[in-house]
Amino acid sequence: MEQFLAAAAEHRQLIYIIILSIFVGVEVIGNVPTVLHTPLMSGANAIHGVVIVGAIIVMLKTETTLGEVLGFVAVILGTLNVVGGFVVTDRMLELFKKKK
């Protein structure tokens, strides 16, 4: 119990970030019209592509060939997620804007 409390106190900033981010996530899309569900899902999909930052860090840190190779693949996959996600979302939203 004491250990748990110590760990919680030590990581309190992290815990704040987690809790506040969850609330922000819920709040931000709270009143979305159904019409925008699909573009929003796609937009959120692009944003979790931020995982590419982790892949780049791996490549900058690694000292093994296996790490380089896997990191290389990971960066490609992450880029696909980011670029594809944002472009598809933009294409969807472009259609909404055009009329009128």
Add this chain to the structure above:
Amino acid sequence: MASNLLEIVYLIASVTFIIGLKMMSNPKTARNGNLIGAVGMTLAIIGTIFLYDGGHEVSAITYVLIFGAIAIGTVIGWMSAKQVKMTKMPELVSLFNGMGGACAALIGLIEYPHAVETVEGFGALLCIVLGLLIGSVSFSGSIIAFMKLNGTLSKAIRLPSYNMLNNVFLVALFALAGYVLFGSDVPSYTIYALLAMSLGYGILFTIPIGGADMPVVISLLNSFTGLAAATGGFLYDNQAMQTGGILVGSAGTLLTLAMCKAMNRPLSNVIFGAFGETGKAVAGSASGIKGSIKDITISDAAILMNYAKKVIIVPGYGLAVAQAQHVIKELENILEERGVSVKYAIHPVAGRMPGHMNVLLAESNVDYDKLVEMEDINPEFAQTDVVLVVGANDVVNPAAKNDPASPIYGMPILDVEAAKHIIVNKRSMNAGYAGIENELFYDPKTSMLFGDAKDALSKLVTELKTL
């Protein structure tokens, strides 16, 4: 200096993600919101490449590899996103989601040996194992979802007592993860076993779920990938990954629940698929529906619509599959020229994803004001001469209101039966994905126009032109 600057870059990126998502929930600002998110992402990526301190001298080859990988990913991602047909878009979203999951899983795989060697503490190991597990499930699940939407895997595959099987598999997966976390002298290949089992679970999890429920599954897997990205953020103490990941995790979960609510089904029902089984039972009781099916010819349908004052079109899944969105716009134009008022009734779950139908119809330049949401259009059906239902079934099934035994009972539907005439375009008399009969088709006011949506609507347009 560099690392402080990088922290600021991550702060800016986190804020753009929040603002971007917020703006995306309003049709007016949505497009700019997406761009703002993209700008923040670009900043975070460039910042990481040039400002991150990896603890040792980084060779030029590494930079070449990083830029090479980004170039490859950008070209493929850009091309596929630009070229995909709007009807195929949900598949692509699912595929990109899978890529993100795979990326998170690979990070876990690469970092695992370091975490074990250097004993960076239990926290790091936990992040790695969770990232690997969630990322892999998201990857294989998304690929299955992609194949299902694509039609490669068209049938819901149900192994005997698959719920039981899945749960046993899940327990085994957690047990293995626990062993990797807490065991002493864990053999190095165990992490690959964990990877294989996680991939396997993603497949088992997704494969029994029917194609029409895929949007919910994709949304759920989307929030999984968000969580996987967040675990990477904890591992590297990286704020942009943390906020981005958790934000998508929570927003994605909420979006998943909103979709389930629109279909009036609890999430557990979608995942554990009680639908197929209850559907069969009800099909038996519903076969007692009295009345008979009435066919209508193209020319009769054309005449009926030509002399109507008000026509409401109910587009559904079948319209999307047949890619008939352009033909339906043509039909609208002709009718409007003849002075017929035309509107579209959009059910919240019409198409393959909520809002998918709006996107499809917007693509063929249907006026935004003509797309009316369910609550607003339902009172109008009573004053409508002809309702044209194109490839929709369960969203116009009166059983949702009348038959408490029906699996879709309680789902809000479009009250098309209030109209004077109903024309239903369907490929065949097969039941909808819920597997239940639709008594609307037996209504004396209803006539059936069998055939592929695109084909039937083109003929209808040709016929109307001759009138």
